[in-house]
Each structure stands twice: as C-alpha cells, then as structure tokens.
Amino acid sequence: MKLNVPAIADEQAQTRQQLLEAAGTVFAERGFRNTTVREICQRAGANIAAVNYHFGDKEKLYLEVFRYSREKELERFPSLRESAPLPPEKKLAVFVHSLLLRIFDTGEASWHGQLMLREMIEPTAALDFVVAEKIRPMSDHLRGLVAELLGGRATDERVRLCSFSVVSQCVFYCHCDPVIQRLDPEQTAADSSLEKLAEHITAFSLAGMKPFRAGKK
Amino acid sequence: MKLNVPAIADEQAQTRQQLLEAAGTVFAERGFRNTTVREICQRAGANIAAVNYHFGDKEKLYLEVFRYSREKELERFPSLRESAPLPPEKKLAVFVHSLLLRIFDTGEASWHGQLMLREMIEPTAALDFVVAEKIRPMSDHLRGLVAELLGGRATDERVRLCSFSVVSQCVFYCHCDPVIQRLDPEQTAADSSLEKLAEHITAFSLAGMKPFRAGKK
DNA sequence: AGATAATTCAAACATTTGTTTGACACGTCA
C-alpha cells in the first residue's frame, strides 16, 4: 500500500545505487586499475554512459563508493561505543576477532571491508578519505586499548609500534592470501580457522606486549 | 687492456641486461599492470621493439626479471647458511633485521626485494616461481627458528602461526607504507627507526611466543 | 496536452598500450 511514493525517485536511486553496489564489489575484487567501467555497468544492469551521467567519471565513482560504504556502515553500526565494560584483554580479543571477521567475510556486504583492505595496499586518490574515515578511527580505538594494556608509562611510540604489531598480523591474511595459499593451503580452509587464528593473534599479542608494560621501556 | 674480449657479446648482453635492470626497477615501483613497456625501454635506453625481440612479450620479461634477480642474489649471497652458531633468539633478531633492511632498502639493488614484496600483494603469473624460489626458502628458515624457539612439542600449526605473526609485522611496513605515512609521518623517518623497529618486533615476537613454548599448546 | 527536465541508449570518439612489421645496420663466417 504505497501512497504518495515518488516512484521515479526510487527508479532514479535504483540505477545509481545498483552502480554503487556493483562498483563496490568489482573494485574490491580487482582494484581500481583492473576494474573496467564496462564490467561495473554489466553487473549493475546499466548502460555504459550511466557512469558518466551519475558520477562524472570512473575515479569519482570510486570515491563515491567509499562515501556510500561509510553511510551504509553508519546505518548498520550507528555507534562504535562498546556496550559493556570489559577488561582490556577481552577488548583486544573482540577487536582482533571482529577485524578477522571482516577479513574472512564472504557475504553480500563483504566488499565494504575488502575494498578498504585493498585500498591500503593499492592506494589511489581515495586513500586520504579512507584513512580519515575508516582507518584512523579504528587505529585510535586500538591504540586506546593498547595504551590501557601497556599501562600509563608507555611512550606514544611504543603504543604505536604495538598497535601496528597487532593489526599487521590480522591484515596479513588478507593482503598476502595468495602467498599463504601456496605456502600452506590448509591455512585457508574451514571456518574454525578464524576462531583459532583470533585466539592465536590475541594470545601472541598480549604476551608480546608484556615486556613493555608499566614503564618497562 | 682488453684482449680477446668478445666486445659484441658484451654489447648484446648490454641491451638485454639494461632492459632487465630497468624493468626490475619500474616493475618494483609500479607493479606489473601499471608499468608500460615504453617506460622500461626509455629507462633502458632501448627501442620499444627490443622487449619483443629479447623476451617475446611484457609478461615473459616480467618472469625473466625474477629469474635474473634470483641469479644476482645467488651471486651476492652464495649460501644462506649461518656462519656462526647463535642462540635462536639472536637468530630471530638477525632474521628480522635483515628482512627490514630489505624492506627499507633504497639503493640501486633495492628493487630485488621490493619487487618480491610487491608480487606478494599484487600477484601475477610469477607468484608460483617467487614463492618457490624466494619466499618458501625464507619461510622454511624462519620456521626452523620458530620451532627451535618453541621447543620440541609445538604443533606444525603453531609453528606456522607464529612464523606468520613474525613476518607479517615486518612486511606490514612495506605493504601498508602509504597508510602509515598518513597515520604517523614520523614513523617513516630516520634510519634509526629501522633499528628500533627491529628491536621492537624481535622483543614483541619472542615474548609473544612464550605462551606456546614447551608443549604449552 | 505541451513544455521542460531527467535519464537511457547505441554508436562514435580519443587515448593508451602491447605488439608487429619490414627496412636497415652491424656482426660473423667461409
């Protein structure tokens, strides 16, 4: 029972949104350079001139995809605040686990995370936006955790290095997946790998930080 | 005073080698896809048809660059065997330090390492060769170290995960450099950063492995 | 209903890039 619904406005948003969704997917799979406008339009069921009409050019579409992705994420996760107070060790486990979920995600919405991860290693004009809007908030959150774990006497540099030590272990499984598949095919199997991996990285990292706790250096 | 030197053989090798060196450099900078044959030839001081003449096509040149790189490395480092027996902790420090040297290398020969690192995240038809000839030997070496550090009761899986935890911390600084530069410009400064980083990663990793030592899991 | 705006479309265009071509120059050998 739709009354007073601007049907055409929906139709308009339809093509544009289909382009954004298709572009997100293809860009995440292939990266910016290897993605053709023709493939995006094919996947979106749109004509090739639609990209120019709605976005201007390929690069602007790419930038718009990140903005769209950010809106979608804010819809899904309105607030990044933790709901329950947890000990920092547990918080780290949650952080690692959720980051790995994103890395190993294979669903319809997986392109959001995958595209960010790809932009990290194949930087384009969008990187500044991605760092400001997606990476820095995550990084700040992690650094807060790490600072808590290290205790009050840790230098900014130490907090930074430890944070990098944590996040690098996680993103490695996305960035170097083709290598890992060749070195150890069994590493990329089964869903249980994610839980084991999260446990390993968390334990390794918590222990790894011990030498630097409470003003030790 | 050159006597009996096949001057033309040298000239012949000259163009071919110049192409290989130039290609190595450009491929390392831009990756396979973003590199044009025209730029390689320009840097090598060769005509554009030279690539087809000497190598057949762009992809074969790319593969040949890795073979050439491997030969060069074998010339420089005939054996990967350690010269002096060291405690495993020290060996790990040496491993991390030398890997970081490669990552932060800026000299004429730096393209060798940089190209391998790039191939890890932007895989091409060369990846199988690179894994077999460059990455797996390094990985096996590191796993030997890690197994020694963990003691005799560690599972293969644990050795693997710990090895990944070490190497991921190192390669992160190459693969995600553009992000790091935006997050923390001071992180990428000064030569002393490399030493500090090597110390940090070594300490973090040695401590990180402690929970898994001597059959702990 | 007609005027205007928005959207879509197929074809064309412009540029880039890897590859090829055939002539020419140079080197080697009998």
Added chain:
DNA sequence: TGACGTGTCAAACAAATGTTTGAATTATCT
C-alpha cells in the same frame, strides 16, 4: 666479398578502455 644471422629502428597496427555525443525515451510540472 657475399651470404647469413643478429640486433635496432620508426612507423604502423590492433585491441582495450574511458569518455562523449546526440537522439530517443521517460518523468515531471503547469
């Protein structure tokens, strides 16, 4: 010296790709 092989070159070619064009279609508004 001439025949043959090797290497270089400028120009041309072929294909891919992003972008543009102008007509047609659809939607909106008075």
